[in-house]
Amino acid sequence: MALVYRGQAACSGCSEAVAVLLRGAPARFDTQFCGPDEDVQISAATLAEAAVYAQPGGGDVRQAWRRVRTYADDIRRFVDDGGNYLGFCLGAYLAGARPGYGLLNGIGVNGYIYSKGATIHGTDDTVVAVRWRGQPRHMYFQDGAAFTVKPGTTATVLATYDTGAAAALVTSYGAGHVGVVGPHPEADSSWYSDTRLSNPDGIRFDLGHDLIQTTFAR
Template structure:
């Protein structure tokens, strides 16, 4: 029986981010039944919406954590924390990773900081870039825009920025798990074309897919 994945689509996400993640998660024999959750979507973002779901997915968004968090009711945030603590799974990419911290949904007890501007990191602005990321030891040039630098404490590290720091990781929260990704391995060719970037080593999703598989295991 397919497991249900709810992918947020709405004002707390960026144009195209939800659709790309939904397509990625629903492909490759994942066994996931993917629906959109959010204002005017297949499923409204109410506390009851998480009943029966296996995975909640928060895609990338803007650059304001407080603004993104304001689009969710306190009741939904409490329900999401309970959902994960009781055994559910959360996947957060870029803004979705930031929202997992104490400034957002509160799934982790610490706030999530950004990689931009940290020592040795090659990006110093909010633009679209390629950064080198080692996915389980395999170095790939990965789409990046103001991505998170993930906390090391409690992390099962799945990817590291080659400049230093955790780029993707899994965390245990109660009976559930949280998977966070700072950059955008889900980015397809349309993302690169729109940003005017040339991808030197091809699609990266297959290198991030093991994190999703372990998250759902």
């Protein structure tokens, strides 16, 4: 079972896209939306029934944090006890600590567009070039996170931006695992058509599935 947050801290369609990605992954997760207006609330009891908690993309980090911070202790304990956290864009920012759940020990989280040498400087939806496991790929992007792994920190970097900063990685927290990605591997055809964007690689979900599988295989 994968619990996927749905509420005001996620953008329209983002939760649904993450759920589709999880259901299509090799592990074929069952998914359940959770949040303040859902039948399933976020609590220690509901998290105990799940293998993963997924935090989708959304808007402003600080505004989102005000809406989800009441769940922080339960989510940290869930991961510390062996659960898995997946964070997409905003969900990746929220995995950090300023503000956030504090799940990325030894890993800094900042906006890619503000990093030195970044080729994207605005917050409009676009497509970003990355290297995923050393291979050039393109991903849907909107003000996504970049990660800096401090020396001595154990993490599997799956993808990097052109600056060399990590765009996707998997790390441990307690007995659990955390997979985070700055761009949007869950973006489907509607995301591209709505924004009149195109992906040179086509619309594929293998990168998102790799993130999920690596998180669970770690």
